[in-house]
Amino acid sequence: MIKVLNIISDSNIGGAGKCLLNFIKYYNRDEFEVKVVVPAGSLLIPEIEKLGCETISADCIAEKSFDKRAVRILQSIIKDEKPDIVHTHGNLSGRVAAKICGRKIIYTRHSVFPVSPKISKGLGKFINKTMNEFLSDDIIAVAEAAKDNLTEGGISPNKIKVILNGVEAVEECSEDEKNNTMEQYGISRDDFVIGIMARMEPYKGHKYLIEAAEILKSKGYKIKVLMAGTGSCEGELKSMVMEKGLQDTVVFTGFINNVQNVLNIMDIQANASYGTEATSLALLEGMSLGIPAVVSDYGGNPGVISQGENGYIFKLKDSKDMAKYIETLITDREKYEYMSERAKEIFNGKFTAQIYAANIEDVYRNVLGGKGSHDKKEV
Structure with missing residues (x-):
């Protein structure tokens, strides 16, 4: 022994x-x-x-x-x-x-x-x-x-x-559970849901996702951005959302006990880190459900996301590049379905x-x- x-x-x-x-x-x-x-x-x-x-x-x-x-x-x-x-x-x-x-x-x-x-x-x-x-x-x-x-x-x-x-792989919720979570956060069936699960600290790059959301909303896309968690810059981010008139688009969930429920209603995950990021456990959990991701080219992100396979990698601190890749996943359903399947395959072969x-x-x-x-x- x-x-x-x-x-x-x-x-x-x-x-x-x-x-x-x-x-x-x-x-x-x-x-x-x-x-x-x-x-x-x-x-x-x-x-x-x-x-x-x-x-x-x-x-x-x-x-x-x-x-x-x-x-x-x-x-x-x-x-x-x-x-x-x-x-x-x-x-x-x-x-x-x-x-x-x-x-x-x-x-x-x-x-x-x-x-x-x-x-x-x-x-x-x-x-x-x-x-x-x-x-x-x-x-x-x-x-x-x-x-x-x-x-x-x-x-x-x-x-x-x-x-x-x-x-561990995240279990899929029932349709009733998904509907309840969507109702809790004011999300409708035709919303494209982008989630970020990270401490609200400057180096996690939440502001770039807010800027990307502004770009996508201006193009007429019906999106919801879930910001799950808390942190030192939460107040600053909420002010930014108010200034940009994105109160109907960006949802601050606060601290969440049940990650499973929130992950189950996401279409994609985002990770905009630029100061510290190893292998994001949230990205791995999302992959187990077949959730593609759009991530910054920083730290461990490129070791988790393969460009064009289970997600996209955007240029560091570049909200326009981030928005471009999110837009691709909104508009190209065939590409989205391919990435969703590849996310599960890569997870099961590498990240359990x-x-x-x-x-x-x-x-x-x-x-x-x-x-x-x-x-x-x-x-």
Whole structure:
């Protein structure tokens, strides 16, 4: 039995936490024993334990990559648990503690963002490379763009494995459920529904979708834009919608508990990110239902959407280019149906939670040379 101790710093449930939950649901329990170290009081705790996996609460790790006190706490946990592998999700304290304890270390980079010149040049780059390679036996990047971030910081490409995120397929709702959701958001049967599921932060690019909606409405298309979520620029976006007279076109849903219901009434998904985007879980969930997407050419988006296959990729921060591709999907029904089928095919062949879990298991086996220390036969 290979013992794996995951360490995650998230108090809330973000992308890294969702990926971990998907792995926990589908990993091979006959071969692996998995436990998770989480911040005390994390919202992940009940979700992990629901899946029959043990959690260990730790102080000083919440929303922190490194803390000297956390190193001592995690060192004590690792000594008690005696795992074969310590798998950290952005947590440097965990890697340091695991190194001190002589354990195999895997580090997953879940994010994509512009790399600071402090670690992309000169001495800073050398230090970043040396530290990360010393503190990791294997590094997982969740998108090619995440790998590019790491290599820009000096880390050898040979040290990094790209493992794309995977999600559970979203179930299709009944017609009654769809009708109820459409009624809730003021959507009629002849509306073409464009949805964006992202935190309302400037770098998620919601304003470009609003500008694209203005262009499409001016051409007479009957569209509804669902903006699902909340964030720091929600007020600014609502003001923008008012100024452009798009109150009858753009719908702010606020925080939604049931993603399934909202996804089920979308014709396409949009993603306009320009500042941080790895492998969007929302795009993957939409693909499982056959929802094509129109996305920016940033971060992990081109690793999920293949141009002309399961969606379109538009030029960064270019609302006219975005509107052009949305218009194609509104007007060309044959193309839309083709993309819808391809979205399902690509999802099932590449992005399921089961595929993701199997890929992570392969990393675990490989880092141990094929088996865990606890599987060694007595001689």
